[in-house]
Amino acid sequence: MTTTTFPTGTILGYPRIGRRRELKQALESYWRGASERAAFEEAAAGVRRATRERLAALGLGRDDSSIPESSAHYDQVLDTALAVGAVPARFADVLDADGRVDLDGEFTLARGDAERAPLEMTKWFDTNYHYLVPEIGPETAFHVADSRIAARVAEARAEGFTTRPVLVGPVTLLLLSKAEDGAPAEFSPLDRLADLVPVYVEVLRELREAGAEWVQLDESGLVSETLGVDADTVLEATRAAYAQLHSATDRPELFVATAYADLGDEAFRTLADSGVAAIGVDLVRGSAPSAEAVAAAGDVTIAAGVIDGHNIWRGDLAAAFATLEELRAQGATVAASTSTSLQHVPHDVADEPQLDARLASWLAFADQKVGQIVTLARGLTEGRDAIAAELDAATAAAEDRAGAPGVRDEKVRARTAALGEKDFSREDAEVREAAQQTALGLPVLPTTTIGSFPQTREIRVERQRFAKGEIDRETYDGFLREEIARVVALQEELGLDVIVHGEPERNDMVQYFAENFDGFDVTVNGWVQSYGSRCTRPSILWGDVSRPEAFTVPWSSYAQSLTSKPVKGMLTGPVTILAWSFVRDDQPLGETANQVALALRDEIEDLETAGIGIIQVDEPALRELLPLKQADQADYLDWSVASFRLATSGAAERTQIHTHLCYSEFGQIIDAIDGLDADVTSIEAARSRMEVVEDLEKHHYARGIGPGVYDIHSPRVPSTEEIEQLLETALEGIDSRLLWVNPDCGLKTRGYEETEASLRNLVEAAKTAREQLAQNA
Numbered sequence: 210m211t212t213t214t215f216p217t218g219t220i221l222g223y224p225r226i227g228r229r230r231e232l233k234q235a236l237e238s239y240w241r242g243a244s245e246r247a248a249f250e251e252a253a254a255g256v257r258r259a260t261r262e263r264l265a266a267l268g269l270g271r272d273d274s275s276i277p278e279s280s281a282h283y284d285q286v287l288d289t290a291l292a293v294g295a296v297p298a299r300f301a302d303v304l305d306a307d308g309r310v311d312l313d314g315e316f317t318l319a320r321g322d323a324e325r326a327p328l329e330m331t332k333w334f335d336t337n338y339h340y341l342v343p344e345i346g347p348e349t350a351f352h353v354a355d356s357r358i359a360a361r362v363a364e365a366r367a368e369g370f371t372t373r374p375v376l377v378g379p380v381t382l383l384l385l386s387k388a389e390d391g392a393p394a395e396f397s398p399l400d401r402l403a404d405l406v407p408v409y410v411e412v413l414r415e416l417r418e419a420g421a422e423w424v425q426l427d428e429s430g431l432v433s434e435t436l437g438v439d440a441d442t443v444l445e446a447t448r449a450a451y452a453q454l455h456s457a458t459d460r461p462e463l464f465v466a467t468a469y470a471d472l473g474d475e476a477f478r479t480l481a482d483s484g485v486a487a488i489g490v491d492l493v494r495g496s497a498p499s500a501e502a503v504a505a506a507g508d509v510t511i512a513a514g515v516i517d518g519h520n521i522w523r524g525d526l527a528a529a530f531a532t533l534e535e536l537r538a539q540g541a542t543v544a545a546s547t548s549t550s551l552q553h554v555p556h557d558v559a560d561e562p563q564l565d566a567r568l569a570s571w572l573a574f575a576d577q578k579v580g581q582i583v584t585l586a587r588g589l590t591e592g593r594d595a596i597a598a599e600l601d602a603a604t605a606a607a608e609d610r611a612g613a614p615g616v617r618d619e620k621v622r623a624r625t626a627a628l629g630e631k632d633f634s635r636e637d638a639e640v641r642e643a644a645q646q647t648a649l650g651l652p653v654l655p656t657t658t659i660g661s662f663p664q665t666r667e668i669r670v671e672r673q674r675f676a677k678g679e680i681d682r683e684t685y686d687g688f689l690r691e692e693i694a695r696v697v698a699l700q701e702e703l704g705l706d707v708i709v710h711g712e713p714e715r716n717d718m719v720q721y722f723a724e725n726f727d728g729f730d731v732t733v734n735g736w737v738q739s740y741g742s743r744c745t746r747p748s749i750l751w752g753d754v755s756r757p758e759a760f761t762v763p764w765s766s767y768a769q770s771l772t773s774k775p776v777k778g779m780l781t782g783p784v785t786i787l788a789w790s791f792v793r794d795d796q797p798l799g800e801t802a803n804q805v806a807l808a809l810r811d812e813i814e815d816l817e818t819a820g821i822g823i824i825q826v827d828e829p830a831l832r833e834l835l836p837l838k839q840a841d842q843a844d845y846l847d848w849s850v851a852s853f854r855l856a857t858s859g860a861a862e863r864t865q866i867h868t869h870l871c872y873s874e875f876g877q878i879i880d881a882i883d884g885l886d887a888d889v890t891s892i893e894a895a896r897s898r899m900e901v902v903e904d905l906e907k908h909h910y911a912r913g914i915g916p917g918v919y920d921i922h923s924p925r926v927p928s929t930e931e932i933e934q935l936l937e938t939a940l941e942g943i944d945s946r947l948l949w950v951n952p953d954c955g956l957k958t959r960g961y962e963e964t965e966a967s968l969r970n971l972v973e974a975a976k977t978a979r980e981q982l983a984q985n986a
């Protein structure tokens with residue numbers, strides 16, 4: 210086997226949706242049937258080509274494997290699952306006679322079809338990216354089902370690039386998978402490792418044939434303690450898998466990348482001992498391997514993740530370089546790398562000319578981070594003096610940021626400093642329940658939705674016209690009021706009990722808040738993929754946060770003026786606002802969370818004054834930010850739960866506080882959910898068919914609870930019978946006085962046709978369930 214050296218500087222991955230979301234456009238157009246397959250393939254290839262050219266222009270080498278081949282149409286976990294044939298039996302028909310899967314098969318798994326729900330989607334580590342969860346059973350027939358990753362390597366090769374293909378590694382792939390339906394209770398996907406690794410061996414051979422000299426296997430599963438498998442078992446699996454991959458012939462050199470938390474010496478040594486040639490460690494979230502581990506590791510290259518792939522600050526470049534030098538002084542072969550893939554940050558600060566120049570000078574998006582990597586690599590080759598100017602410039606920017614106006618706002622500081630215990634708690638839950646019963650008079654099994662109604666193209670276009678100055682504020686507001694009136698009337702007609710205004714005024718549930726708070730800025734082109742073709746523009750929280758004036762109140766009161774049923778006010782909670790923004794890194798998150806909480810507390814007070822009796826404070830990201838290391842979890846849950854309570858505990862007894870969580874497994878955090886002290890909580894449950902009910906029962910959960918009965922992630926309309934069935938399951942573990950009937954999440958990504966049909970069935974099913982309860986009483 211040829212031995213090639215690892216590049217001195219590299220990144221673990223690059224945004225793949227395109228600088229102007231070209232891939233999103235192409236995907237949605239293909240799905241709509243508005244373009245042919247060939248046109249889609251061409252657009253996707255265009256994004257890949259532009260990425261390679263850009264990375265080379267920024268200074269990564271064309272032929273030294275420093276450019277990762279990290280593209281994906283929909284999801285990188287799906288791409289790896291397809292490569293090794295991890296296709297569940299319920300989708301067996303997407304495989305052709307040769308066991309291969311094509312483009313439409315890929316999208317069937319990702320998006321489902323009329324009969325089938327798609328693969329489940331869940332959080333990728335502690336990020337706002339969502340991957341598709343492979344389903345693996347005792348019978349899953351692993352085989353090479355798809356060769357697109359090799360084809361992309363060959364495509365790059367033809368254009369003069371030697372790229373480094375990126376796959377999810379075998380251990381992490383299985384750790385992130387779920388057991389296929391019908392698998393025995395004691396079955397764990399990791400049990401199939403020995404059957405899976407030989408298929409990776411074949412895939413590696415294919416990649417080598419296509420011209421890859423290095424392959425990157427992402428094994429962040431090794432750093433997480435939240436995947437339900439103990440550390441020793443994970444290390445044992447790692448040892449077994451990599452010994453076998455190492456001994457394979459005709460393969461690229463192995464680079465195992467880990468990210469999102471500390472790898473730790475033991476896992477580092479396990480990888481080094483099993484013969485992998487390079488190991489990536491996240492030095493933003495974790496620490497460098499110890500001197501002993503480095504000494505014991507032989508000639509393995511350490512790809513030191515010193516540039517933050519998960520946040521947008523320019524950071525302390527001099528400190529990053531010092532870390533590299535220190536590792537080198539210990540005898541390590543070092544490369545400069547990002548801590549994670551850059552898929553979590555936008556492309557380019559230069560695409561944001563509207564940003565204040567001073568703020569912009571503190572930032573580094575993906576392209577700036579590539580520049581930083583190139584600088585550090587040059588420093589490693591030529592010595593510190595060669596990059597002194599760049600290091601000094603970054604230091605000067607950090608100093609400027611520390612003293613800039615708005616970073617500290619003394620009024621905000623005085624308010625958080627004065628907080629006492631009473632600011633974090635409400636009247637007893639029973640007292641509140643009685644007051645709310647009187648105030649609201651809701652039926653048993655009340656029906657409601659989670660907040661958003663379909664964000665139609667028309668709404669987005671009107672908002673864009675308003676942003677461009679093509680229509681004035683009055684016209685835009687008038688349009689939104691019409692939209693709200695329509696949505697309220699629709700809910701009345703459907704017979705829902707608690708009405709929402711539909712959130713048409715919001716571009717995004719976090720960005721909208723950032724736009725209305727001080728201390729934030731927003732981007733115009735700073736798109737980051739959240740899942741599939743869906744993107745967000747995370748806001749930049751750079752200063753102390755406060756709320757200049759009420760902003761949700763006019764919409765909620767307008768909706769309330771149209772109906773005698775209660776309208777639910779709709780806010781995004783402090784933890785979620787932090788989780789889905791780029792947050793200042795110069796103070797503890799808990800401190801920032803309390804500032805956001807106080808801004809929300811002000812809004813809640815104004816909603817109450819305006820006569821809104823139910824207020825939902827969404828915290829879908831509560832589970833997302835849960836630290837991957839158990840030792841850090843208690844502290845996180847303390848400050849996150851406290852910030853929610855700070856936001857909501859100013860509410861009167863009679864005001865019913867709701868919260869909503871989705872996209873996660875909740876078993877692990879039920880105590881924290883209880884600690885939020887919300888009166889009613891809606892959670893995602895339909896896709897896991899009410900699995901959560903068992904957990905709730907185990908914890909003797911005694912508050913209002915709405916486990917979702919309708920999966921809003923696919924256009925499929927759930928039948929009345931199906932929803933009745935789910936309600937029956939729910940009622941086996943939940944007291945009927947506590948149960949609410951609602952979808953899994955907001956309806957913003959859905960169309961009206963399926964939304965109306967589904968909600969009609971939901972209301973109908975609730976009616977039947979109520980009748981049955983009355984009969985049984």
Ligand SMILES: Nc1nc2c(c(=O)[nH]1)N[C@@H](CNc1ccc(C(=O)N[C@@H](CCC(=O)N[C@@H](CCC(=O)N[C@@H](CCC(=O)O)C(=O)O)C(=O)O)C(=O)O)cc1)CN2
Pocket residue numbers: 337664666669670672673715716717718719720739740742743744745746789829872957958
């Ligand atoms: N921040 C955040 N994170 C989240 C969620 C969330 O809602 N927000 N939900 C969960 C799942 N993730 C999601 C992420 C994004 C979307 C989503 O729908 N995104 C939209 C964009 C939302 C947005 O910001 N829209 C803007 C800009 C819309 C736009 O693209 N306008 C066009 C013009 C209009 C058009 O032709 O469509 C343009 O600028 O070119 C607006 O409405 O104003 C999309 O990708 O399509 C849904 C779920 C978890 N994480």
Ligand code: MET
Pocket residue numbers: 659660661718779827829869871954955956957
């Ligand atoms: C991702 S959670 C979404 C909650 C929000 N209120 C909505 O309905 O869209």
Ligand SMILES: [Zn+2]
Pocket residue numbers: 659829869870871872953954955
């Ligand atoms: Zn949700």
